[in-house]
Amino acid sequence: MSIPETTRGELAELAGRYPDARSALLPMLHLVQSVEGYVSPDGIAACAETLALSTAEVAAVATFYTMYKRRPAGKHHVGVCTNTMCALLGGDAVWDAVSARAGVGHDEVSQDGTFDLERIECQAACTHAPVMTVDWEFFDRTTPDEAVEVLDRLAAGEEVRSTRGPVVRGYRAASRTISGIDDDGLTGDGPNADELMLAGLRAAEERGVPAADGGR
């Protein structure tokens, strides 16, 4: 599959946002991933052409970063944090359940192509452990049963919403959002903050401590 002209135009647009066009390479790789479902040789070539780099230079960058898949990704990326905090608090059990449900292991795609599983590193949500992500949206304080239910609903094509973000739409759509090429209209989807983010503010309220921002 090749990279369509519209995408090539978008790649050039990303490159134009920086004083030095090469700075756009990471967003560009997210964008080609959104088109083909992975960073293919064609995707690498399109980035190289836009930036006047060799394909070897682009491939060297693409292979450094774990978010770029080098084989066709599944429809939904499912990550389970198994770094220390999440693992101990239940992440290992969540991983076992999710892996059994999808029938595959780390960095593998389920037979029907629905799930792309990854044991992820710290997702900056230890307060919300154990954490699962679907297409990089948070599923906080999950349990093995809840995690499997999310996978069941995704498999059935039902709408699934992040606990701290919007509805999930697949790995390709997430890659496009991350590239920053345009607004996906989901900024206001999901809560502005959840109770764990508000824990300190609630503790202050309980103790009658007012805002300390100098009248702001």
Next chain:
Amino acid sequence: MTLTPVLTAHWDESDSYTIGAYRRHGGYDQVAQGLAMDPDALIQLVKDSGLRGRGGAGFPTGMKWGFVPQGDGKPHYLVVNADESEPGACKDIPLMLANPHSLVEGCILTSYAIRANHAFIYVRGEVPHVHRRLRAAVAEAYAAGFLGRNILGSGFDLDLVVHAGAGAYICGEETALLDSLEGRRGQPRLKPPFPAVAGLYASPTVVNNVETIANVPYIVRNGAEWLTQWGTEKSPGFKLMSVSGHVRRPGVYEVALGTTMRQLLDYAGGMRNGGEPKFWLPGGSSVPMLTAEHLDLPLTYEDMAAAGTMLGTATPMVFDDTVSVVKAVTRWLEFYKHESCGKCTPCREGTGWIAGTLEKFEAGHGSEPEIGMLEELCGQILGRSFCALGDAAATPFPAALKHFRDEFVAGTHTPADVAFDPVAATVLPAGATR
């Protein structure tokens, strides 16, 4: 009382991430105020406040800004490190979700101070909702005239770009971040030269953490002395502290520096079993662990250093006695092994060696001589790589051994999961594990 809702003050308002909510509480009023000041006076103000970097190293912010050579004819850049991925740290991502405009306003003021017309926020790739909220905030700020050409008629121009990383912990290291932002593999540079002299595109660059920059509008509004009403002489101000682990109410707590872990535990509802922590880490997996005997130490840069650890990101992870120290440390080392960029041999080879040896202890197959070997390995890695990742990887084991040698000795004959039932450490409802 040491709770200090500043950055978090209005997170309970459902539109807190919008420009409307931010302006409702005086947000962006400081742009006109700041742009009317001499840039050097702005740098001096931040110097006077004593603000220290909130990304882990705690370097004085105003001093860092002051290192940028002025009148050098080169473009200057501000790069915000929003690559939060240190195990334990979960403060910048909540801030950017709930209050992204404080960061945007801070970028405007900081860029003006260091004479930068281009600023970048490097956000780790794996958080699309943060990208949405930040990009929307930047778009709102452009539309309101706080970004772009001739901001508020001041003659000052600023473009602010929200940039996406792609999954690499190492890019939280400032020079690796700069290489990554230049479209390269994220590998650290040898320092010196430091970024303030030769950073992005070999031009003078300030790299600051999200929370550091978000402090700036509040300091401009309220003055340097306002910040110093909290904390200590060496650690002034307040801090977002994310408390995770076996506490009843994990979450983000904004407190004065100098708050003790015991006070923080009280705010967090105490330990889930009502007891005391078995061990805790004040600021991420890269700082040495402490135990219950350290609960009354003030959480400041200097007090943590005196206790042989570091304040780091000030994001305490708290574990009760259901947890195997061997298992916890092994998992952290597997992380460092995965995230080592491979540039420096001691880190590339050493992280794998430590992790592999620790895995033997976790399985109950370690040996007494290997305890000594691990100590020597860590000692050989420390200080021998370009960046601090190697140092971080050499930190958890010696600290754990100091407090819990018995558990490593037990790892010569008993698997960690036998000594400590993994189900007991979870926070899952009863019967939830399969």
